[in-house]
Amino acid sequence: MNIKDIVNRDIVNLTNCESEPIHIPGSIQPHGFLLGIKKGDSRIEFCSANSAVYIGVGPETLLGKDISDIFPGEQASRFAMYAGEEVIDSAKPFVFSLNGTSFNTTVHQSGGNVIMELEPFPDGTLNLPNLYTQTRNFVSIMEKSSGLLDLCQEIADETRAITGYDRVMIYRFDDQYNGEVIAESRREDLVSFANQKYPHTDIPAQARELYIRNPLRMIADISYTPVPLLTIDDSADKGNHSLDLSLSILRSVSPMHIEYLKNMGVGATLTISLLQNQKLWGLIACHHYAPKILPHYTRLSALLQGHFLTSQIAVREVAEEYKISEEVDKALVEALALLHETENFMEASHRSPALLKLANATGAAIYHEGVLYTNGLVPSDSELLDLFTFLANAYPNQAFETDNLSDVYPAAKDISKYAAGAIYHSMVSGENDGILWLRQEKIETINWAGNPDKAVLPNEDGVQLSPRKSFELWMEIVKDKSAPWRKSEVNAASSFSYALQKHINYRIIRAQEDENSILNDELRLANKELANLNWISTHDLKEPLRKIQIFASRVLDREDPDLSVQVKDSVERMRFAAEKMQMLIEDILTYSKAGSMEKTFVLTDLNEVLRNVLSELQDTIDEKGAAVHAEDLPFLEIIPFQVHQLFINLISNAIKFVKTDERPAIRITADVVEATAVSLEKTASARYHAIAFHDNGIGFEAEYESRIFDIFQRLHPAHKYPGTGIGLAICKKIMENHKGLIDAKSVFGEGSVFTIYFPVA
Structure with a gap:
């Protein structure tokens, strides 16, 4: 039987560590040993090279054997039931005993394999934690701590008391995953790391991902020698024999991380993830300056501290935000009251302290109709006007806020004493009008644990990059920024x-x-x-x-x-x-x-109106020999006396403007048309009654189609066709009273068509 190891031997340095496959190292730490079996089977497919150290049986004997061939049959049967459960409780490991030694056996599934990690009890006893006491202590801590930072400090102290590590730190990430030590409990002789920052390069992206998947990670001895994982070399099997150890407690650590910890002088570590909304909020980082193996149940007690803290992070952050928002809302109410109660509200508002308090600003300015109103600490008027002009052009009809104004407005470097941060809202009342809240520059000294610009350094050969070796305090001065809004x-x-x-x-x-x-x-x-x-x-x-x-x-x-x-x-x-x-x-x-005159609409038969009009004009019709023919007209809601006047004017014109020695012929038609056929910019109805008056008169040129309805507009000499030029203007006014329209089409010398449009009810 040929045996091979599955160690990942890719050379790793800081130029490629972001893509290092740290979840499949092919090796483990030596404070326990590992067995791997196929899911649903009990045949050992993988074994760590150190099995003989713990159970006296080497990999060459274990590989290919059944679990029952190694451990007593009763234990093997119970383990088969334990490993076959749908959800394995990792907090309650299985206990194997062999040759008088008991092993805590944590089990998890990895792909198609079941991974068994066997660790001997460090002192030979079970040492179960007192969960009641631990929970009671946390409740007491929760009640007496006033804020999140106080709570983190208490958790750091309690975690150190539980685990016995030399240093316990609560480590919080910013948006770029730079970390800051916000709480620390340590041996008195150790230099404090409190408030120090660590660059995001210290924890690469794939490492952060593993912290999310596996919330607890232990390195028992920084100077350990990795133990390779072995499997049977079956040349016929072309499959991938790598094991995903993302959830493993024994998983071997990246050489880059080991070198980093050695440079810090650390001997052993325990890391607990603090998650919020499935994102890495921070870590509980425990350091020891000598090797240290923490028993399984003590590790769980430390993990419970992490769960306690994560349960309170969002609550405390919301509480702190709520406390500030209460003060802000109070100032907002005061500012709004002043706005509504004061006649000269612009003058009053810009002097009110509430205007500053509602945003916790150090200065404010309003630019309105060419006048600048200022409050608090602000730049000069000319500098403010330049800023308003820039913001009005860059952010028209919108809002904008920043804690680093010089990022978008380089000239802000000269005014950061007053305006390092800004909230801006444009106003549509005038050119460049708007309102600004400003914050002064907050010069911040960041204590980095070593120069972040030297977070990666060439190694001794000057070829590959390696972790930094210096963690001495390095201070960075940050200017031109305000406190965030x-x-x-x-x-x-x-x-x-x-x-x-x-x-x-x-x-x-x-x-x-x-x-x-x-x-x-x-x-x-x-x-x-x-x-x-x-x-x-x-x-x-x-x-x-x-x-x-x-x-x-x-x-x-x-x-x-x-x-x-x-x-x-x-x-x-x-x-x-x-x-x-x-x-x-x-x-x-x-x-x-x-x-x-009063516009009283009455449902009226237009046929009756036409009969009355023709009766009134009968003498003129007889005198001219005119012929009038009309289709059946509709019933409409109209102002009767006005439509009577309308019909008289249109028919009188058709009789008057006739060619010499020709009898007037007038034809009246009625139809219903769509609004698209009516030349109105805004139509009052979707459909219209169109009543057209066709005549055989003298007509007029097309250029007069719109002008003909203007008052006093005459197209013909008064001595030949008497009149005042007001009749058609009256017709237009009447149709406007009816929310309708009148238009005229004509062919000069052949006749005209005057059409009136009434909205369909």
Whole structure:
């Protein structure tokens, strides 16, 4: 039988450690031994090379054998039942005993294999933890710790008391996975690592992934020699014999990590993952400066401390955020009250301390209609105006916040004393208008555990990269940044900005309403004067005209023989002018009434309206020999007397504007058309009643199709076709009163078609 090892011998250095397959090292740590069997079988397929050290039987004997051939039959039977369970409880290992030695056997499934990791009891006893005491201690800690950092310190102290490690640290990651020691419990003679930061390169991405999958990791002796895993070399089997040891407690460690720990002077470690929302929030990192094997149940007690802490992280963070948000909300309410209660709210708001408190800002500025209002510590007016101009162009009609303004606005480096961080909201009231909350620069000294720029160094050969060797305190000064804005502060700033914009809009609307009120008063006065003018036109102007007409007629009737031809002609012209002026006054009054009289709509039969109109025009129809033919017209909701006037005007025009020696022929049609056929920008209805008046008159040029409805618009000489030019303007006004339209189409010399459109109810 040929035996081969499955050790991964890829050369690893910091240039390729991000892709190092640390989950399949093919070797284990020597404080226990490993067996691997196929799932559903008990035949040993894998064995670590150190099995003889623990049970006196080497891999050459174990491989290919059944578990019952190695361990007593009763134990093998019980293990078969244990390993066959759907979910194996890793917290309760199986116990094998052989040759007077008991082994804690943790079991997990890896692909199609069942991995058995056997560790002897370090002191030969079980040493079960007192979970009641541990839980009671945690509850006591939870009650007395005021904040998250206090709680982390208590957990560090308690974990060190449970495990006996020389140093226990609580390690929190930032967004880039740089870590910071936020709590530490240590031997008094050790140098403190508290508040030191470690670059993200110290824990590569695939290592962080394993910390998520396996929350507990122990290295018993940094100076250990890896023990290879062996399997039978079956040349006929071309399969992959690597074992995924992601969940293994004995898994061998990356050589890079071992070198890193040696450079720190550490002898043994225990690492517990702190997870939030399936992401790595931080670690409990335990260091010992000599080899240390922690028993299984003590490891579980330490892991329980991690579970205790993770259960409180979100609660404590939310509580701290809530405490701040309470203060922020209180300031927001005060600022909003000032905004609504003060007439000159812009002047009052920019001086109010609440404006700063609602975002915990050190300065604020509002730019509105060319005026700059400032509050707190702010840059000069010219620097602020430049900043508002930049933000208005970069973030039009939107919001923006940052704790590093110089990242987007390089000129901010010169004003970081006042404006290292900013919350900005644009306002639509004017060019570059907006509101700003500012935070001063917070110069931060970061204590790195060694220079982060030298986190990787060439090795002695100068070829490959290796972990840094120095962990001496290295301080970095961070400038041009402010404290980050909290979500509650950003939300409060957004709420105030929205309320301010509404208030500005309200003021604009109110100013417009005041202007409209003045205009309405002026219009009311003008209408009153126009009504007086109508009264004058009706009585004071028409009465003198009647007298002129009467006296002119008397002169012509009584004095005719005694008058010269020139005098009679002048008097006749005077009488004709008076009649024309009287007609013009009456048409103007009719046009005025079409827009001002009460609009009472009545369901009316248009056929009846047409009969009344034709009866009224019967003398003119007979005189001209006109023929009028009409289709059946609909019933419509109309203003009856206005539509009566409309029909009179359209039919009268068709009779009047006829070619010489030709009888007028008028045809009236009715149809229903879609709104798309009506040339209105905004249609009042989806469909319209279209009533068309076709005539055989003189027509007009196409260029006059729109102008023909303008008041006083005449296309023909008055001596040939008398009139005032107001009739079609009256028609247009009537159709507007009915939310309809009138249009005209014509071929010069052949006739015209005037169509009126009433909305279908």
